[in-house]
Amino acid sequence: MTVKECYEKLGGDYNEALQRLMNEALVKRFILKFLNDDSMKILTDAVSEGDFETAFRGVHTLKGVAANLAFTDLRKAASELTEQLRNDKTHIDEDLYARVIENYDRTISAIKEFSEQ
Amino acid sequence: MNEDGKNNSMISKIVEKFKGTKRKILVVEDNEMNREILETILENEYDIFFAENGRVGLDVLKKNYRDLSLILLDVFMPVMDGFIFLEKIQNDALLSSVPVIVTTGSTKTEDEIRCLKLGASDFINKPYNPEVVRGRVHSIIRLRESVTTLNDIERDELTGLYTMQSFYHHVAEVLTSDYEGNFDLSVLDLQGFKLVNSVFGEKKGDEVLAYIGKWYIEHDRKSIMARYGDKFFSLYPSEGRMGCEDRQKKLDELVSGAPVSNLKIKVGIYENVDRDAAPSVLCDRVILTALSIANNFTKTIAVYNEEIKAKFETDQTMEMTFEKALENKEFNVWYQPKISTITGEIEGAEALVRWIRDDGTVVAPADFIPLFEADGLISQIDEYVFEQVCALLKQRIDEGKPVIPVSINLSRNSIYQSTTVKKYSDTILNLGIPLDLVPLELTETAATENKDILDLVTKFKEVGFSIHMDDFGTGYSSLSCLTTLPFDAIKLDKSLVDTIGTKKGNTIIRHMIEIAHEMGMKVVAEGVEQEPQVDFLKMNSCDTIQGFYYSEPKRALFFEKMMDRLGEAG
Numbered sequence: 001m002t003v004k005e006c007y008e009k010l011g012g013d014y015n016e017a018l019q020r021l022m023n024e025a026l027v028k029r030f031i032l033k034f035l036n037d038d039s040m041k042i043l044t045d046a047v048s049e050g051d052f053e054t055a056f057r058g059v060h061t062l063k064g065v066a067a068n069l070a071f072t073d074l075r076k077a078a079s080e081l082t083e084q085l086r087n088d089k090t091h092i093d094e095d096l097y098a099r100v101i102e103n104y105d106r107t108i109s110a111i112k113e114f115s116e117q
Numbered sequence: 118m119n120e121d122g123k124n125n126s127m128i129s130k131i132v133e134k135f136k137g138t139k140r141k142i143l144v145v146e147d148n149e150m151n152r153e154i155l156e157t158i159l160e161n162e163y164d165i166f167f168a169e170n171g172r173v174g175l176d177v178l179k180k181n182y183r184d185l186s187l188i189l190l191d192v193f194m195p196v197m198d199g200f201i202f203l204e205k206i207q208n209d210a211l212l213s214s215v216p217v218i219v220t221t222g223s224t225k226t227e228d229e230i231r232c233l234k235l236g237a238s239d240f241i242n243k244p245y246n247p248e249v250v251r252g253r254v255h256s257i258i259r260l261r262e263s264v265t266t267l268n269d270i271e272r273d274e275l276t277g278l279y280t281m282q283s284f285y286h287h288v289a290e291v292l293t294s295d296y297e298g299n300f301d302l303s304v305l306d307l308q309g310f311k312l313v314n315s316v317f318g319e320k321k322g323d324e325v326l327a328y329i330g331k332w333y334i335e336h337d338r339k340s341i342m343a344r345y346g347d348k349f350f351s352l353y354p355s356e357g358r359m360g361c362e363d364r365q366k367k368l369d370e371l372v373s374g375a376p377v378s379n380l381k382i383k384v385g386i387y388e389n390v391d392r393d394a395a396p397s398v399l400c401d402r403v404i405l406t407a408l409s410i411a412n413n414f415t416k417t418i419a420v421y422n423e424e425i426k427a428k429f430e431t432d433q434t435m436e437m438t439f440e441k442a443l444e445n446k447e448f449n450v451w452y453q454p455k456i457s458t459i460t461g462e463i464e465g466a467e468a469l470v471r472w473i474r475d476d477g478t479v480v481a482p483a484d485f486i487p488l489f490e491a492d493g494l495i496s497q498i499d500e501y502v503f504e505q506v507c508a509l510l511k512q513r514i515d516e517g518k519p520v521i522p523v524s525i526n527l528s529r530n531s532i533y534q535s536t537t538v539k540k541y542s543d544t545i546l547n548l549g550i551p552l553d554l555v556p557l558e559l560t561e562t563a564a565t566e567n568k569d570i571l572d573l574v575t576k577f578k579e580v581g582f583s584i585h586m587d588d589f590g591t592g593y594s595s596l597s598c599l600t601t602l603p604f605d606a607i608k609l610d611k612s613l614v615d616t617i618g619t620k621k622g623n624t625i626i627r628h629m630i631e632i633a634h635e636m637g638m639k640v641v642a643e644g645v646e647q648e649p650q651v652d653f654l655k656m657n658s659c660d661t662i663q664g665f666y667y668s669e670p671k672r673a674l675f676f677e678k679m680m681d682r683l684g685e686a687g
Contacts, residue, residue: 057194065151068150068154069244
């Protein structure tokens with residue numbers, strides 16, 4: 001599996017990533033690093049505690065990271081949830097949240113598959 | 118290790134890195150990936166340092182603001198977010214001298230505006246475009262370096278001492294440090310420095326300031342020192358405190374070596390300063406301490422004590438209650454009659470302000486007038502008195518009762534305000550009161566200190582006001598003032614009047630009256646208390662007499678009765 005194929009699998013834009021991160025070695029380095037990124041954990045922990053203020057910060061960060069790595073689908077899902085939480089921090093939209101989780105899982109599994117080959 | 122300990126060790130590691138030759142950028146960002154991506158983009162050209170939240174960022178900035186060229190700041194972070202970070206640095210001249218670019222994934226314009234209002238220079242949007250990041254970083258750094266160097270903000274150009282802004286910063290740092298000893302704060306105040314400038318020229322004045330700055334640097338190495346105008350501040354550990362005699366000796370040396378002779382200096386010292394008070398408050402206290410001996414020719418050094426503290430607190434209370442007092446009409450206008458030497462009748466009055474508190478206590482004019490003159494509140498009193506006088510005259514005119522001119526005082530502060538002429542003219546013209554019924558009294562100091570004064574007096578004259586020169590004979594340039602300013606009358610100060618009976622005093626006053634008359638000005642003698650004074654003034658054709666000999670200041674009610682009697686007589 002190439003880095004490009006990995007991007008196709010997780011719903012990202014490989015060319016954009018290449019442009020942002022300058023070369024394929026760096027793209028590879030950063031997508032592997034993404035496995036350890038803690039913003040998703042901040043989000044899920046905060047949601048389970050009902051702390052939507054922190055959840056907002058977590059998903060906002062996740063959105064930024066996804067954008068920097070050109071993970072298009074994850075970035076879109078995170079972006080929608082960010083806007084929902086920005087406007088109303090008293091509850092979380094379950095559908096939007098589920099979509100973030102779904103895209104995150106897809107991204108992680110694609111990267112894992114790439115890293116384990 | 119607790120969190121603070123962790124922070125400290127992290128900071129020391131960061132500080133350790135501050136040694137390279139590339140320009141240095143601080144990245145304040147909680148997400149590791151975002152930090153690394155920025156590092157990847159910028160590391161070839163810059164040294165990058167990281168802080169994982171605003172608080173750590175602030176600590177790094179405080180220790181390294183001199184070396185940092187730029188801060189890249191994330192907005193949403195735990196512990197301390199970007200907004201609070203910006204708020205904390207915006208009022209500190211040194212910390213805010215490092216430009217901040219906010220890195221944001223936010224599309225909210227409100228957030229961007231908020232950051233700009235808090236002093237951010239620019240934005241970079243996530244996702245990062247390497248070219249955009251490098252370009253903005255480069256241009257903000259270049260812009261900042263072309264406009265200013267930190268030195269401008271931090272150091273006074275003339276003396277090399279700190280500016281007041283950076284003095285406050287450094288004093289606050291020291292006072293909030295772990296150091297367990299006490300600190301003293303001193304101010305050296307060059308009283309009458311304006312005189313040096315006006316007599317010897319500004320260049321000489323600058324030489325004097327530079328000389329003192331140099332002297333400070335040579336003699337006071339362990340201190341934090343600053344210059345502000347004609348004042349030099351110094352904060353030092355109390356341990357190193359000099360005895361008063363030694364200090365006096367040093368000051369004598371300073372004065373004798375100065376580029377001008379007879380330099381008049383006063384030193385205020387605040388020992389063991391209150392470390393919880395703001396640096397600006399501490400400075401106010403030493404300034405006041407130095408001021409407490411302003412007119413004492415035998416003392417050069419004053420130490421902040423309970424008495425000065427009490428006065429400081431009383432002053433603060435007066436300032437804080439001023440607005441309310443004005444609203445509650447605690448300020449009363451009293452009228453001191455002026456008597457014609459020809460008719461022996463009342464021909465005018467001077468309006469004077471009295472402060473009577475709601476509970477009946479009287480605040481002596483000597484206690485509040487100098488204070489309000491110093492802080493500028495006096496101009497509101499001037500205006501209030503003027504309005505009261507106009508109201509009184511207007512009512513009497515409408516009722517067909519007799520009126521006489523009532524002069525009011527115009528303080529230096531009122532004179533400096535550009536709106537004064539228009540404000541006063543509008544008020545009196547709208548009421549339709551003849552302008553010669555309200556002469557304006559300008560004190561001699563007010564009249565001589567500013568070049569713009571001629572403009573102001575001319576404008577007032579054009580409107581039709583008459584102008585009296587108050588306190589004539591107390592300053593050093595009374596006579597020269599007469600040659601340049603178109604006064605209608607001079608008021609001989611009490612200190613001159615008190616010399617009546619001495620040979621020299623008689624001569625001076627006789628000739629002053631002559632000079633004034635020859636120049637077409639009337640003469641009013643103030644503070645006249647004794648019959649021989651009255652006789653002398655009458656004999657020498659002084660026009661008008663004001664003083665306790667005839668009457669003390671009267672409440673409006675009694676003053677009105679005096680005016681009513683004029684009608685009966687006529």
